[in-house]
Amino acid sequence: MVIYLRSGGKLRERLKPDVDQYTRRVEVEGTPSLNEILADLGIPDGLVAFAFAEGTFRRLDYRPSEGEIVTLQPPVSGG
Amino acid sequence: MDGFGGTTLRINLSTEEIERTPTDPEFARSWMGARGFVSKILYDEVPRDADPLGVDNRFIISTGVMTGAFTPVGSKVGFGCISPATNGHADSSMGGHLGPELKYAGYDLIICEGIAAHPSYLYIDDDTVELRPAGDYWGMGSLELEERMKNDLGEDFQIATIGPSGENGIVFSCITHDFGRQAGRCGVGAVMGSKRLKAIAVRGTKSLPVHDLKSHWKLTYDIIQRTKTHPNMAPWQKYGTAFFVGWSNERGCFPTKNFQETYHKDWEKIDGERLVEDCLVSDKACFGCWMNCGKYTRARIPGKPDTYQEGPEYETIALVGGSCAFTDINHVAYANHLLDNIGMDTMSGGSTVAFAMECYQRGFITKDDLEGHELRWGNIDDFEHFVRMIAARRGIGDVFARGTKGAAEAIGQGTIKFASQAKGMEFSGYDTRWYPAQLLSYCTCDIGAHHSKSWTITTDIELGRDTIEGKAAVVIYLQHIRPLFDTWSCCRLFWGELDVTPEEHVETINYMTGWDITLDDCMQVSERVWNLNRAHFMERNGGPGRSHDGAPARHLEEPIPDGPAKGKVVGRENFEAMLDDYYANRGWDKDGNPTREILEELGIGYAADNLEKIGLLGKPIPGGIPKVRGKKLKPKAM
Numbered sequence: 001m002v003i004y005l006r007s008g009g010k011l012r013e014r015l016k017p018d019v020d021q022y023t024r025r026v027e028v029e030g031t032p033s034l035n036e037i038l039a040d041l042g043i044p045d046g047l048v049a050f051a052f053a054e055g056t057f058r059r060l061d062y063r064p065s066e067g068e069i070v071t072l073q074p075p076v077s078g079g
Numbered sequence: 080m081d082g083f084g085g086t087t088l089r090i091n092l093s094t095e096e097i098e099r100t101p102t103d104p105e106f107a108r109s110w111m112g113a114r115g116f117v118s119k120i121l122y123d124e125v126p127r128d129a130d131p132l133g134v135d136n137r138f139i140i141s142t143g144v145m146t147g148a149f150t151p152v153g154s155k156v157g158f159g160c161i162s163p164a165t166n167g168h169a170d171s172s173m174g175g176h177l178g179p180e181l182k183y184a185g186y187d188l189i190i191c192e193g194i195a196a197h198p199s200y201l202y203i204d205d206d207t208v209e210l211r212p213a214g215d216y217w218g219m220g221s222l223e224l225e226e227r228m229k230n231d232l233g234e235d236f237q238i239a240t241i242g243p244s245g246e247n248g249i250v251f252s253c254i255t256h257d258f259g260r261q262a263g264r265c266g267v268g269a270v271m272g273s274k275r276l277k278a279i280a281v282r283g284t285k286s287l288p289v290h291d292l293k294s295h296w297k298l299t300y301d302i303i304q305r306t307k308t309h310p311n312m313a314p315w316q317k318y319g320t321a322f323f324v325g326w327s328n329e330r331g332c333f334p335t336k337n338f339q340e341t342y343h344k345d346w347e348k349i350d351g352e353r354l355v356e357d358c359l360v361s362d363k364a365c366f367g368c369w370m371n372c373g374k375y376t377r378a379r380i381p382g383k384p385d386t387y388q389e390g391p392e393y394e395t396i397a398l399v400g401g402s403c404a405f406t407d408i409n410h411v412a413y414a415n416h417l418l419d420n421i422g423m424d425t426m427s428g429g430s431t432v433a434f435a436m437e438c439y440q441r442g443f444i445t446k447d448d449l450e451g452h453e454l455r456w457g458n459i460d461d462f463e464h465f466v467r468m469i470a471a472r473r474g475i476g477d478v479f480a481r482g483t484k485g486a487a488e489a490i491g492q493g494t495i496k497f498a499s500q501a502k503g504m505e506f507s508g509y510d511t512r513w514y515p516a517q518l519l520s521y522c523t524c525d526i527g528a529h530h531s532k533s534w535t536i537t538t539d540i541e542l543g544r545d546t547i548e549g550k551a552a553v554v555i556y557l558q559h560i561r562p563l564f565d566t567w568s569c570c571r572l573f574w575g576e577l578d579v580t581p582e583e584h585v586e587t588i589n590y591m592t593g594w595d596i597t598l599d600d601c602m603q604v605s606e607r608v609w610n611l612n613r614a615h616f617m618e619r620n621g622g623p624g625r626s627h628d629g630a631p632a633r634h635l636e637e638p639i640p641d642g643p644a645k646g647k648v649v650g651r652e653n654f655e656a657m658l659d660d661y662y663a664n665r666g667w668d669k670d671g672n673p674t675r676e677i678l679e680e681l682g683i684g685y686a687a688d689n690l691e692k693i694g695l696l697g698k699p700i701p702g703g704i705p706k707v708r709g710k711k712l713k714p715k716a717m
Contacts, residue, residue: 007310008310008577009575045540046330047540049322052313057322057351059325077534
């Protein structure tokens with residue numbers, strides 16, 4: 001199935017967007033978790049803090065469905 | 080003078096003389112604002128033996144070149160002084176609305192000297208500047224006073240206040256504004272209190288002259304259009320910083336029980352999800368910002384009054400929630416309100432209570448020291464009682480009013496080993512034992528340990544958490560680029576997360592001022608400030624420089640006992656090797672002393688002369704100093 005991963009900042013440089021300036025189309029087999037998808041893409045553990053899909057916080061054990069657009073939130077300092 | 084309010088105020092609090100001078104264009108261009116202005120003024124004006132809480136210290140309120148600009152976003156104002164926590168340069172900034180209001184009243188900079196004869200507040204209404212008696216404002220909590228002054232003066236005044244903590248000289252006292260924005264670090268609130276200045280009230284109704292308004296407007300419009308649809312904007316708007324608790328915990332850097340551990344097993348009870356679910360009232364934004372990352376919340380605890388506060392944000396959750404081992408987000412939010420209102424930095428305040436809890440755990444302090452109370456991990460009643468002891472300097476509270484370093488020195492018995500601080504200021508909310516670059520960042524930071532000047536957790540992940548290779552140069556780059564935002568006086572979040580480039584900030588500055596500067600010019604200003612602060616610190620505290628960059632023993636020697644980072648520790652040899660690398664990359668000698676060559680290149684040869692007089696000028700580097708200091712980390716593409 002196909003999902004779409006989106007991000008900006010430093011993560012964008014790792015993601016190599018191919019749909020628009022923030023979005024990468026990714027084909028996956030089965031219904032893997034985001035953790036598994038990120039590992040397959042070679043994104044080191046720790047460079048994504050959490051995900052955001054359909055307006056809601058998702059942990060990285062979330063399993064996206066066909067065609068879903070998932071934003072990857074990089075960790076930041078502060079507050 | 081385009082881009083600036085145009086006027087500098089100098090107020091002698093002892094004599095109540097108020098002097099207005101035009102802001103010097105050359106000074107403005109050389110130092111750019113807030114952190115930069117503070118650095119230069121403190122260096123030039125404060126006697127090296129001045130007591131930070133005495134008559135000769137300065138208390139500075141400063142806007143920056145971007146304050147009041149809409150390009151994201153000129154909401155900040157800086158406060159500066161010699162810090163009572165570190166005895167060195169202090170600068171601490173806050174968002175909200177005070178900075179723009181000051182600039183719209185026509186003021187770039189306010190330098191306060193002396194000590195007021197009686198408790199006072201500074202009243203500014205455009206051209207009217209007065210010192211007024213504080214009367215019964217003195218003694219009030221920060222948040223209560225802001226509400227009272229809004230009622231007394233008018234809703235359109237912007238107010239900054241200190242609480243009882245600042246009045247009583249607690250070294251980690253903060254300044255509060257906008258019901259939850261703080262200039263939290265370095266004890267700037269204690270210095271404001273030492274001046275007997277309880278509050279600042281400002282109303283500014285003038286306009287800010289902009290050199291090229293049309294271009295400034297167009298750039299701002301383009302950035303708004305671009306960032307409002309940026310994928311990372313919506314999560315920021317909805318969740319703010321509290322949502323990074325789980326990530327930090329899983330990475331083994333979440334301070335737990337005063338950094339004894341780095342994994343909080345009940346983290347889900349105090350994380351951002353729980354905050355939004357249990358406590359969120361509304362979102363909140365600073366001046367001109369469309370991100371509204373601030374979260375206004377309500378804490379509900381049976382038997383206690385409900386409290387309303389901004390936050391807790393990540394740092395407070397880490398250093399109050401994790402480090403004091405709370406297991407209920409309502410307790411963390413309540414503690415946030417308590418510290419805000421009493422006028423303590425939630426970071427150093429949380430850390431100091433956590434340090435005391437460990438002292439209690441180990442028997443170094445007992446119920447006899449605590450007026451019959453206990454000081455148990457995760458107990459909100461014990462926490463509140465102890466905070467009030469500190470604020471009033473009652474009994475052993477007076478010892479902890481000096482922060483973790485001061486308290487450890489007073490208590491002795493090896494407690495300094497678990498005081499997580501550098502130069503007298505407590506660590507931010509990230510354990511460093513698997514993150515050596517972050518340890519280097521804290522220990523070399525010019526204001527004491529603070530993530531805002533260099534945050535390298537993801538750098539450590541990118542370069543490998545078990546290596547020290549190549550990290551010193553990245554730390555130096557970050558120590559120049561990140562404090563630039565404190566100098567420009569604008570929010571950093573749009574840069575890091577929403578792809579607004581530093582070059583766009585510089586473009587804004589040029590449109591505002593008519594200058595023709597580059598990012599490289601700004602980076603040189605930032606490096607100049609860093610080196611001047613280093614020289615100033617050594618002139619005040621002696622040397623060699625290296626002697627001030629030490630790390631707490633816990634972070635060098637004590638392996639993490641459990642969790643994802645189990646067994647990790649930086650090690651003394653690795654840390655010393657990083658310091659060697661850091662000094663070499665900075666153009667300092669191996670003792671950590673700046674050399675004449677670097678100081679002259681940065682246009683502050685006078686600091687070399689002063690260091691030479693006290694025998695602390697760095698020895699010349701064979702082959703000369705590096706041409707470029709610091710290195711930007713380039714993320715690897717997949």
